[in-house]
Amino acid sequence: MADDIAADDEPLLNRAQIAQIFNVSENTIDKWRSKGMPVEVEGGNGVAYGFLFSVCKAWFEETQARAAAEKRAADDFVAQQRMNFLGLDKQDQKAGLSPAQMRELAQAELVWMQAAERRGALVQVDEMIELLDLVFTEIRAGLDGLPDWLEREFGLSGEDVERSVVYNDGVLRSIKAAIEAAALSERPEVVDPLDRGLL
Known part of the structure:
Protein backbone atom coordinates (compact mmCIF):
# COMPACT_ATOMS: atom_id res chain seq x y z
CA MET A 1 0.00 0.00 0.00
CA ALA A 2 2.83 2.38 0.88
CA ASP A 3 4.41 1.57 -2.50
CA ASP A 4 1.17 2.51 -4.26
CA ILE A 5 1.06 5.85 -2.44
CA ALA A 6 4.74 6.47 -3.28
CA ALA A 7 4.05 5.69 -6.95
CA ASP A 8 1.04 8.02 -6.93
CA ASP A 9 3.13 10.79 -5.33
CA GLU A 10 5.97 10.38 -7.88
CA PRO A 11 6.16 13.35 -10.21
CA LEU A 12 5.94 13.00 -13.96
CA LEU A 13 9.32 13.91 -15.48
CA ASN A 14 10.07 15.35 -18.89
CA ARG A 15 12.82 14.14 -21.22
CA ALA A 16 15.46 16.55 -19.88
CA GLN A 17 14.76 15.62 -16.25
CA ILE A 18 14.89 11.84 -16.80
CA ALA A 19 18.07 12.29 -18.86
CA GLN A 20 19.61 14.26 -15.98
CA ILE A 21 18.82 11.50 -13.47
CA PHE A 22 20.40 8.83 -15.68
CA ASN A 23 23.28 11.18 -16.55
CA VAL A 24 22.76 10.73 -20.29
CA SER A 25 21.74 12.98 -23.18
CA GLU A 26 18.16 13.53 -24.29
CA ASN A 27 19.07 11.74 -27.54
CA THR A 28 19.93 8.67 -25.45
CA ILE A 29 16.52 8.88 -23.80
CA ASP A 30 14.95 8.94 -27.28
CA LYS A 31 16.96 5.82 -28.21
CA TRP A 32 15.93 4.06 -25.00
CA ARG A 33 12.31 4.98 -25.64
CA SER A 34 12.54 3.44 -29.12
CA LYS A 35 13.94 0.29 -27.48
CA GLY A 36 11.00 0.01 -25.09
CA MET A 37 11.58 2.33 -22.14
CA PRO A 38 8.09 3.02 -20.72
CA VAL A 39 6.50 6.41 -21.34
CA GLU A 40 3.57 7.60 -19.26
CA VAL A 41 2.63 10.47 -21.59
CA GLU A 42 3.33 10.22 -25.31
CA GLY A 43 4.77 13.48 -26.53
CA GLY A 44 4.36 15.22 -29.85
CA ASN A 45 2.68 18.32 -31.32
CA GLY A 46 3.78 20.54 -28.46
CA VAL A 47 3.10 17.92 -25.78
CA ALA A 48 6.14 16.88 -23.69
CA TYR A 49 6.91 13.26 -23.03
CA GLY A 50 6.21 12.20 -19.45
CA PHE A 51 8.22 9.55 -17.58
CA LEU A 52 7.95 7.95 -14.14
CA PHE A 53 11.44 7.43 -12.74
CA SER A 54 10.59 4.24 -10.82
CA VAL A 55 9.18 2.59 -13.96
CA CYS A 56 12.09 3.76 -16.11
CA LYS A 57 14.58 2.58 -13.49
CA ALA A 58 13.01 -0.89 -13.38
CA TRP A 59 13.14 -1.07 -17.21
CA PHE A 60 16.78 0.12 -17.22
CA GLU A 61 17.89 -2.46 -14.61
CA GLU A 62 16.06 -5.26 -16.43
CA THR A 63 17.61 -4.20 -19.74
CA GLN A 64 21.09 -4.04 -18.19
CA ALA A 65 20.66 -7.46 -16.61
CA ARG A 66 19.45 -8.95 -19.90
CA ALA A 67 22.37 -7.37 -21.81
CA ALA A 68 24.84 -8.69 -19.22
CA ALA A 69 23.35 -12.20 -19.48
CA GLU A 70 23.54 -12.08 -23.28
CA LYS A 71 27.17 -10.92 -23.11
CA ARG A 72 28.04 -13.72 -20.65
CA ALA A 73 26.39 -16.27 -22.94
CA ALA A 74 28.27 -14.89 -25.96
CA ASP A 75 31.57 -14.82 -24.03
CA ASP A 76 31.02 -18.41 -22.88
CA PHE A 77 30.28 -19.47 -26.46
CA VAL A 78 33.41 -17.70 -27.76
CA ALA A 79 35.55 -19.24 -25.00
CA GLN A 80 34.18 -22.72 -25.72
CA GLN A 81 34.75 -22.39 -29.46
CA ARG A 82 38.26 -21.01 -28.84
CA MET A 83 39.05 -23.99 -26.59
CA ASN A 84 37.74 -26.38 -29.25
CA PHE A 85 39.77 -24.63 -31.96
CA LEU A 86 42.98 -24.63 -29.88
CA GLY A 87 42.44 -28.18 -28.65
CA LEU A 88 42.22 -27.12 -24.99
CA ASP A 89 39.96 -28.40 -22.25
CA LYS A 90 38.54 -26.62 -19.22
CA GLN A 91 41.32 -28.04 -17.01
CA ASP A 92 43.96 -26.32 -19.16
CA GLN A 93 45.27 -23.17 -17.45
CA LYS A 94 45.13 -21.24 -20.73
CA ALA A 95 41.49 -22.13 -21.37
CA GLY A 96 40.08 -19.33 -19.19
CA LEU A 97 42.30 -16.59 -20.59
CA SER A 98 40.88 -13.79 -22.69
CA PRO A 99 42.33 -13.14 -26.16
CA ALA A 100 44.30 -10.18 -24.74
CA GLN A 101 45.71 -12.36 -21.94
CA MET A 102 46.57 -15.12 -24.44
CA ARG A 103 48.38 -12.53 -26.58
CA GLU A 104 50.33 -11.23 -23.54
CA LEU A 105 51.24 -14.80 -22.56
CA ALA A 106 52.41 -15.57 -26.11
CA GLN A 107 54.53 -12.41 -26.17
CA ALA A 108 56.09 -13.27 -22.79
CA GLU A 109 56.85 -16.82 -23.98
CA LEU A 110 58.43 -15.44 -27.17
CA VAL A 111 60.69 -13.06 -25.18
CA TRP A 112 61.67 -15.91 -22.84
CA MET A 113 62.48 -18.22 -25.78
CA GLN A 114 64.54 -15.54 -27.53
CA ALA A 115 66.55 -14.94 -24.35
CA ALA A 116 67.02 -18.70 -23.84
CA GLU A 117 68.17 -19.04 -27.45
CA ARG A 118 70.76 -16.26 -26.97
CA ARG A 119 72.06 -18.04 -23.84
CA GLY A 120 72.36 -21.26 -25.82
CA ALA A 121 69.73 -22.93 -23.62
CA LEU A 122 67.31 -23.27 -26.52
CA VAL A 123 67.95 -24.29 -30.12
CA GLN A 124 65.80 -24.34 -33.23
Whole structure:
Protein backbone atom coordinates (compact mmCIF):
# COMPACT_ATOMS: atom_id res chain seq x y z
CA MET A 1 0.00 0.00 0.00
CA ALA A 2 2.83 2.38 0.88
CA ASP A 3 4.41 1.57 -2.50
CA ASP A 4 1.17 2.51 -4.26
CA ILE A 5 1.06 5.85 -2.44
CA ALA A 6 4.74 6.47 -3.28
CA ALA A 7 4.05 5.69 -6.95
CA ASP A 8 1.04 8.02 -6.93
CA ASP A 9 3.13 10.79 -5.33
CA GLU A 10 5.97 10.38 -7.88
CA PRO A 11 6.16 13.35 -10.21
CA LEU A 12 5.94 13.00 -13.96
CA LEU A 13 9.32 13.91 -15.48
CA ASN A 14 10.07 15.35 -18.89
CA ARG A 15 12.82 14.14 -21.22
CA ALA A 16 15.46 16.55 -19.88
CA GLN A 17 14.76 15.62 -16.25
CA ILE A 18 14.89 11.84 -16.80
CA ALA A 19 18.07 12.29 -18.86
CA GLN A 20 19.61 14.26 -15.98
CA ILE A 21 18.82 11.50 -13.47
CA PHE A 22 20.40 8.83 -15.68
CA ASN A 23 23.28 11.18 -16.55
CA VAL A 24 22.76 10.73 -20.29
CA SER A 25 21.74 12.98 -23.18
CA GLU A 26 18.16 13.53 -24.29
CA ASN A 27 19.07 11.74 -27.54
CA THR A 28 19.93 8.67 -25.45
CA ILE A 29 16.52 8.88 -23.80
CA ASP A 30 14.95 8.94 -27.28
CA LYS A 31 16.96 5.82 -28.21
CA TRP A 32 15.93 4.06 -25.00
CA ARG A 33 12.31 4.98 -25.64
CA SER A 34 12.54 3.44 -29.12
CA LYS A 35 13.94 0.29 -27.48
CA GLY A 36 11.00 0.01 -25.09
CA MET A 37 11.58 2.33 -22.14
CA PRO A 38 8.09 3.02 -20.72
CA VAL A 39 6.50 6.41 -21.34
CA GLU A 40 3.57 7.60 -19.26
CA VAL A 41 2.63 10.47 -21.59
CA GLU A 42 3.33 10.22 -25.31
CA GLY A 43 4.77 13.48 -26.53
CA GLY A 44 4.36 15.22 -29.85
CA ASN A 45 2.68 18.32 -31.32
CA GLY A 46 3.78 20.54 -28.46
CA VAL A 47 3.10 17.92 -25.78
CA ALA A 48 6.14 16.88 -23.69
CA TYR A 49 6.91 13.26 -23.03
CA GLY A 50 6.21 12.20 -19.45
CA PHE A 51 8.22 9.55 -17.58
CA LEU A 52 7.95 7.95 -14.14
CA PHE A 53 11.44 7.43 -12.74
CA SER A 54 10.59 4.24 -10.82
CA VAL A 55 9.18 2.59 -13.96
CA CYS A 56 12.09 3.76 -16.11
CA LYS A 57 14.58 2.58 -13.49
CA ALA A 58 13.01 -0.89 -13.38
CA TRP A 59 13.14 -1.07 -17.21
CA PHE A 60 16.78 0.12 -17.22
CA GLU A 61 17.89 -2.46 -14.61
CA GLU A 62 16.06 -5.26 -16.43
CA THR A 63 17.61 -4.20 -19.74
CA GLN A 64 21.09 -4.04 -18.19
CA ALA A 65 20.66 -7.46 -16.61
CA ARG A 66 19.45 -8.95 -19.90
CA ALA A 67 22.37 -7.37 -21.81
CA ALA A 68 24.84 -8.69 -19.22
CA ALA A 69 23.35 -12.20 -19.48
CA GLU A 70 23.54 -12.08 -23.28
CA LYS A 71 27.17 -10.92 -23.11
CA ARG A 72 28.04 -13.72 -20.65
CA ALA A 73 26.39 -16.27 -22.94
CA ALA A 74 28.27 -14.89 -25.96
CA ASP A 75 31.57 -14.82 -24.03
CA ASP A 76 31.02 -18.41 -22.88
CA PHE A 77 30.28 -19.47 -26.46
CA VAL A 78 33.41 -17.70 -27.76
CA ALA A 79 35.55 -19.24 -25.00
CA GLN A 80 34.18 -22.72 -25.72
CA GLN A 81 34.75 -22.39 -29.46
CA ARG A 82 38.26 -21.01 -28.84
CA MET A 83 39.05 -23.99 -26.59
CA ASN A 84 37.74 -26.38 -29.25
CA PHE A 85 39.77 -24.63 -31.96
CA LEU A 86 42.98 -24.63 -29.88
CA GLY A 87 42.44 -28.18 -28.65
CA LEU A 88 42.22 -27.12 -24.99
CA ASP A 89 39.96 -28.40 -22.25
CA LYS A 90 38.54 -26.62 -19.22
CA GLN A 91 41.32 -28.04 -17.01
CA ASP A 92 43.96 -26.32 -19.16
CA GLN A 93 45.27 -23.17 -17.45
CA LYS A 94 45.13 -21.24 -20.73
CA ALA A 95 41.49 -22.13 -21.37
CA GLY A 96 40.08 -19.33 -19.19
CA LEU A 97 42.30 -16.59 -20.59
CA SER A 98 40.88 -13.79 -22.69
CA PRO A 99 42.33 -13.14 -26.16
CA ALA A 100 44.30 -10.18 -24.74
CA GLN A 101 45.71 -12.36 -21.94
CA MET A 102 46.57 -15.12 -24.44
CA ARG A 103 48.38 -12.53 -26.58
CA GLU A 104 50.33 -11.23 -23.54
CA LEU A 105 51.24 -14.80 -22.56
CA ALA A 106 52.41 -15.57 -26.11
CA GLN A 107 54.53 -12.41 -26.17
CA ALA A 108 56.09 -13.27 -22.79
CA GLU A 109 56.85 -16.82 -23.98
CA LEU A 110 58.43 -15.44 -27.17
CA VAL A 111 60.69 -13.06 -25.18
CA TRP A 112 61.67 -15.91 -22.84
CA MET A 113 62.48 -18.22 -25.78
CA GLN A 114 64.54 -15.54 -27.53
CA ALA A 115 66.55 -14.94 -24.35
CA ALA A 116 67.02 -18.70 -23.84
CA GLU A 117 68.17 -19.04 -27.45
CA ARG A 118 70.76 -16.26 -26.97
CA ARG A 119 72.06 -18.04 -23.84
CA GLY A 120 72.36 -21.26 -25.82
CA ALA A 121 69.73 -22.93 -23.62
CA LEU A 122 67.31 -23.27 -26.52
CA VAL A 123 67.95 -24.29 -30.12
CA GLN A 124 65.80 -24.34 -33.23
CA VAL A 125 64.30 -27.73 -34.07
CA ASP A 126 65.71 -27.75 -37.60
CA GLU A 127 69.19 -26.95 -36.28
CA MET A 128 68.93 -29.78 -33.74
CA ILE A 129 67.71 -32.23 -36.39
CA GLU A 130 70.65 -31.31 -38.62
CA LEU A 131 73.11 -31.74 -35.73
CA LEU A 132 71.62 -35.08 -34.66
CA ASP A 133 71.67 -36.31 -38.23
CA LEU A 134 75.37 -35.50 -38.45
CA VAL A 135 76.13 -37.09 -35.07
CA PHE A 136 74.24 -40.30 -35.84
CA THR A 137 75.83 -40.57 -39.26
CA GLU A 138 79.22 -40.51 -37.54
CA ILE A 139 78.10 -43.03 -34.89
CA ARG A 140 76.72 -45.43 -37.50
CA ALA A 141 79.86 -45.13 -39.64
CA GLY A 142 82.03 -45.79 -36.59
CA LEU A 143 80.01 -48.78 -35.42
CA ASP A 144 79.79 -50.22 -38.93
CA GLY A 145 83.60 -50.06 -39.30
CA LEU A 146 84.37 -51.25 -35.78
CA PRO A 147 84.14 -55.03 -36.42
CA ASP A 148 86.63 -54.82 -39.33
CA TRP A 149 88.98 -52.72 -37.22
CA LEU A 150 88.74 -55.18 -34.32
CA GLU A 151 89.45 -58.06 -36.67
CA ARG A 152 92.57 -56.36 -38.09
CA GLU A 153 93.91 -54.97 -34.79
CA PHE A 154 93.25 -57.95 -32.53
CA GLY A 155 93.00 -60.85 -34.96
CA LEU A 156 89.43 -61.71 -33.94
CA SER A 157 87.82 -64.81 -35.30
CA GLY A 158 84.83 -64.64 -37.62
CA GLU A 159 82.54 -65.58 -34.69
CA ASP A 160 83.95 -62.77 -32.50
CA VAL A 161 83.49 -60.27 -35.34
CA GLU A 162 79.88 -61.41 -35.76
CA ARG A 163 79.28 -60.91 -32.02
CA SER A 164 80.61 -57.34 -32.26
CA VAL A 165 78.27 -56.69 -35.22
CA VAL A 166 75.30 -57.92 -33.14
CA TYR A 167 76.42 -55.73 -30.23
CA ASN A 168 76.72 -52.65 -32.47
CA ASP A 169 73.27 -53.32 -33.95
CA GLY A 170 71.91 -53.44 -30.39
CA VAL A 171 73.49 -50.07 -29.62
CA LEU A 172 71.88 -48.54 -32.72
CA ARG A 173 68.48 -50.05 -31.85
CA SER A 174 68.72 -48.66 -28.29
CA ILE A 175 69.53 -45.19 -29.64
CA LYS A 176 66.59 -45.38 -32.04
CA ALA A 177 64.23 -46.53 -29.26
CA ALA A 178 65.38 -43.71 -26.97
CA ILE A 179 64.74 -41.11 -29.70
CA GLU A 180 61.31 -42.52 -30.51
CA ALA A 181 60.36 -42.65 -26.83
CA ALA A 182 61.50 -39.05 -26.31
CA ALA A 183 59.48 -37.95 -29.34
CA LEU A 184 56.41 -39.60 -27.80
CA SER A 185 57.18 -38.14 -24.35
CA GLU A 186 57.69 -41.57 -22.91
CA ARG A 187 60.57 -42.65 -20.76
CA PRO A 188 62.80 -45.02 -22.73
CA GLU A 189 63.53 -48.46 -21.37
CA VAL A 190 67.28 -48.73 -20.89
CA VAL A 191 68.50 -52.10 -22.10
CA ASP A 192 72.13 -53.06 -21.56
CA PRO A 193 73.45 -55.17 -24.45
CA LEU A 194 75.19 -57.36 -21.82
CA ASP A 195 71.76 -58.24 -20.36
CA ARG A 196 70.60 -59.35 -23.82
CA GLY A 197 73.46 -61.78 -24.11
CA LEU A 198 74.84 -59.82 -27.03
CA LEU A 199 78.37 -59.92 -25.60
